[in-house]
Amino acid sequence: MSMTITEIEKQLKVLRLSGMLATLESRALQANQSNAGMVEALSWLIQDELDHRSSSLRQRRFKASGLDEMKTLTEFDWGFNPKLPKKEIYELVTAKFIQNGEDALLIGSPGTGKSHIAKTIAHASVQLFQKTVYREAHVFFEDMFEAEQIQNRKKVFKLFTQADLLVIDDLFLRKKMPKDAADYLLDVIINRYARRKSTVITSNRPIEDWGLLLKDNAASSAILDRLLHHGHLLKFEGKSYRLKEAAQRLSRLPNNKEG
Numbered sequence: 001m002s003m004t005i006t007e008i009e010k011q012l013k014v015l016r017l018s019g020m021l022a023t024l025e026s027r028a029l030q031a032n033q034s035n036a037g038m039v040e041a042l043s044w045l046i047q048d049e050l051d052h053r054s055s056s057l058r059q060r061r062f063k064a065s066g067l068d069e070m071k072t073l074t075e076f077d078w079g080f081n082p083k084l085p086k087k088e089i090y091e092l093v094t095a096k097f098i099q100n101g102e103d104a105l106l107i108g109s110p111g112t113g114k115s116h117i118a119k120t121i122a123h124a125s126v127q128l129f130q131k132t133v134y135r136e137a138h139v140f141f142e143d144m145f146e147a148e149q150i151q152n153r154k155k156v157f158k159l160f161t162q163a164d165l166l167v168i169d170d171l172f173l174r175k176k177m178p179k180d181a182a183d184y185l186l187d188v189i190i191n192r193y194a195r196r197k198s199t200v201i202t203s204n205r206p207i208e209d210w211g212l213l214l215k216d217n218a219a220s221s222a223i224l225d226r227l228l229h230h231g232h233l234l235k236f237e238g239k240s241y242r243l244k245e246a247a248q249r250l251s252r253l254p255n256n257k258e259g
Contacts, residue, residue: 019052020045057129065132066139071119081112081238088234089117092200095124098165101196103227107203108236114202115169116241121200122167130164137171144184161191164198171203172213182216186223193226201227 003011005025012021023045031041062070073093078086091097092104104121106114118134125132135143140160147156160166166188178184192199203210207224211217 017049019049022052023048058126061126061129061132065122065126066134067119067122069119070123071116072123073120076113076116077241080241083237084113085234088232092121092232093124095121095128095130097232098125098130098198101198101230103198103231104200105207105227105231105233106200106236107206107233109238109240110204111240111242112236112238113241114236118167118169118200118202122165125165132165133159133163134167134169136169138174140168141178141181141184145178145180160188161195162197165200166192166197167200169202171201172205177213177215182214182219185214186219189223189226199227
């Protein structure tokens, strides 16, 4: 028994084939105009469904990651800081290091692009359908502390330890660290190291200072030992992109010579 387009659409809704449903009419018209056979027309619809599901999965992964923007390298100004490790950065953005269970530390002066690169890596990970978690460092510690207070530590710990990629951005940006910061970070890093899950950390403080900043040299050594064992250490040197952008904004303001 043949079905009308309307009846087919109803059945596609029942079967939750949203990708096919969205393109059914246009594919039917295309098949009619090109005299396509049933198998060819069906293959178009199946590909539409696969593409729709892939797009939906990426959107869900991005929303769950904690990222607030989709950073790429296309808008990155390489000429401003020519000493940046360009080759190593491009290698990280391929996300191959995540598949290999490796880590990365991006260390350097404020404003040199560490957060941009970290977000770009996280975005690339999402595009590859990997479970990705991005947190600014102070939010990471707040999440861990709050989880303990409401007895939800197991769920949050699972989120941070089982993601394919965890990005902790701007570690030590805030001079005053939480009392249990060393324990929180150590627990997560040790667990991720055992699972061969990749971690990216950015910081404007040299790794030699981490023990002092965490107020725990032993924990700091254990954290760095695991991060660097299968890790990449990239140093960011140069001028601040933020100061450059601020100067550009000021230059566009009308000159006020009065007062």
